[in-house]
Amino acid sequence: MSQNWIKIYSTSQLHKAEIVRAVLKDHDISTTEMNKMDSMHIHLTVGEIEIFVDQENVIRATHLITKHDL
Numbered sequence: 001m002s003q004n005w006i007k008i009y010s011t012s013q014l015h016k017a018e019i020v021r022a023v024l025k026d027h028d029i030s031t032t033e034m035n036k037m038d039s040m041h042i043h044l045t046v047g048e049i050e051i052f053v054d055q056e057n058v059i060r061a062t063h064l065i066t067k068h069d070l
Contacts, residue, residue: 004055004056005032005052005053005054005055006052006054006055006058007050008052008053008058008061008065009050009051009070010049010050010051011049012037012047012049013049014049016070017033017051019070020070021033021051023064023065023068023070024061024064029057029060029061030053030054030057031051031052031053031061032052032053033050033052034049034050035049036048036050037049
């Protein structure tokens with residue numbers, strides 16, 4: 001992963017991560033995701049899904065997440 005990617009959001013719920021990514025995409029903010037959930041035990045919700053954005057978009061992205069109460 002590039003040095004310029006900053007983690008701005010993490011959750012154990014896949015649908016919340018997808019909503020955050022969709023909101024950021026609607027505002028032309030590129031994201032990348034790191035899924036640390038154990039696929040063998042998905043029902044246990046072990047691990048997190050982390051959303052990263054380029055460091056130049058961190059302030060805009062965190063503002064959008066807060067504004068939309070995500």
